Amino acid sequence: MTAVAVSELDLRQIEQFLYREARYADEHDYDAWEALWTDDALYWVPAGADAVDPTSQMSVIYDNRSRISTRLKQLRTGKRHSQSPPSSLRRVISNVEVLSGEVLSGEVLSGEVLSGEVPDGQVPGGEVPGVEMRGGGGAETIVGANFMLAESRARGTEIWAGRTTYRLRVVDGEIRLAYKKVLLVNCDQPLPTLAFLI
């Protein structure tokens, strides 16, 4: 896949980051998970469809960095009843694709990559998806992946599945998560409680 070659981050590094993020979420390691995010983070779980303006339409989750922090503080109290005791979780991430990345000198993103999934036309501010320069950091790499997740708690076992779009950025030499959108396959259906980190 040519897109890998055009990314500053290679696929192996990206996958390792995604797996680590998934493990922190599965194991309720809230401090480690929180440390992965950039200061301008956005964590979005659309309800029904992602072709909406999440500032004027309801979403399941639409957290900026401050609300991510509040959500995690609530979990850390141990009195977030819907996660006390916490769900037992394991997720599998697959079909990892670099959808666009920083263009290295002399190389051009292939049309195939650009005309594939257009990840997020609805980021606040209406930025055009793809490579972009952000105020505080360097270029972003947009990554898509599928996931399946088994959740067990006293209520029963739930299977969650969907498509995740990540925007990754290198900050001080380390990969950080600037954006994570989780589009559940059943987001248009009634969902059970989703109080863990998905």
Place this chain on the structure above:
Amino acid sequence: MTATVRGTAASMPRPDYATLIQSDRVHGSLYTSEQIFAEELERIWYRTWVYIGHASEVPEPGDYVRKSVGPQDLIMTRDRDGGLHVLLNRCAHRANLVCEDARGNSKSFRCPYHGWTYRNTGELIGYPYRQGYEGNGKLDLAMGRVPRVDSYHGFVFGSFAADGPTLAEHLGAAAGEIDRLARLSPDGQVQLNAGWLKHRTRANWKLLAENETDGYHPQFVHSSIFSVTGSPIAALYSDKSSAVTRNLGNGHSENDLRPEFRNFGEPMRWFGTTQARVPDYVARMREVHGEAAEQILVEGAPHVMIFPNLFIAEIQVFVIQPLSAGECIQHSTAVQLKGAPELNKRMVSQSIGSVGPAGMLLADDTEMYERNQRGVAMLQPEWLDLRRGLHRERVDERGLTIGTATDETAMRGFWSHYRTLMEAAA
């Protein structure tokens, strides 16, 4: 159409509701019995007024939106003359679903099975190969319709019974709470156009209806988020709060938080903000309401449960959809106030944070509902206690029963009305 529902257990003796529902306790089987659930469908959900949708969801002629009452799949439509209709999503030919889209705009619905086509009023306007019916093309068939549909401030209610109390009679004192919500819009109009979250809940619907105006639980169920955010909501539901719980009659109830907000006398405190942060809104309200604006801006929005399925919680609206004795769906959205753009985006953002499957409030309420459902399946003790505050109830100047912020006055009102409906003749 006839909206009668087949009695599911005609041969079984009817439950004795006078024994199961007492003034100070109710029996656990009310939450677990499928026979009682079937009777509730007949006697409550398919008879009394139930909330269906909001007129702002179908603003233009031809607009339609799928809705539900219990297991009934409904289509709320607006015809070319602006009239509202609530159709049952079922073809008069072979009973297929006529409409599969969640919403849209169309003058007609065409059943995909054999091509029967209906006007958005439910009237059958055509079918293929008319020779097969030997007549002139007309058939005396139509889609089912909810026979009585009426609305109040755009809140559309329906009754599957052809006769009965009017919507105004059903709403009674609760209508004033909808007035209070609409009054917060500078244009006097509520809009529910921010989309809906759907939260699947493995619990009996009545646990939700009772909890909506239970002022006893917030300090315990929601302590995690109150402690993290320093929320002033906790104090509204403390033992020292001046707020009252009011039985509004007909099963409706409210937590009246106005006494608390009047004590502070700060405009927009009810919204967790100050007037300086929403200057355009406050200016418009003063322009529209003059001197009365002060009181409106101080007292804020209602916290009212309208029997059996509509809950207005200040800036959110919830609709309860029962599916069985042990399962229901909570639909939730943010209130939007016409002419108040400064508030509307905040209400969406706050609502996303609070309600739905991941909500920092409602996920914990729902955890309680689901554990409660497991609890009521235990054999002993058989009863749920309803006595809290019974000794200190009072009657207010409107003749309505009130208790303190944490008393179970609302639940007692709910059960009294429930029993009346369940004991009524079939």
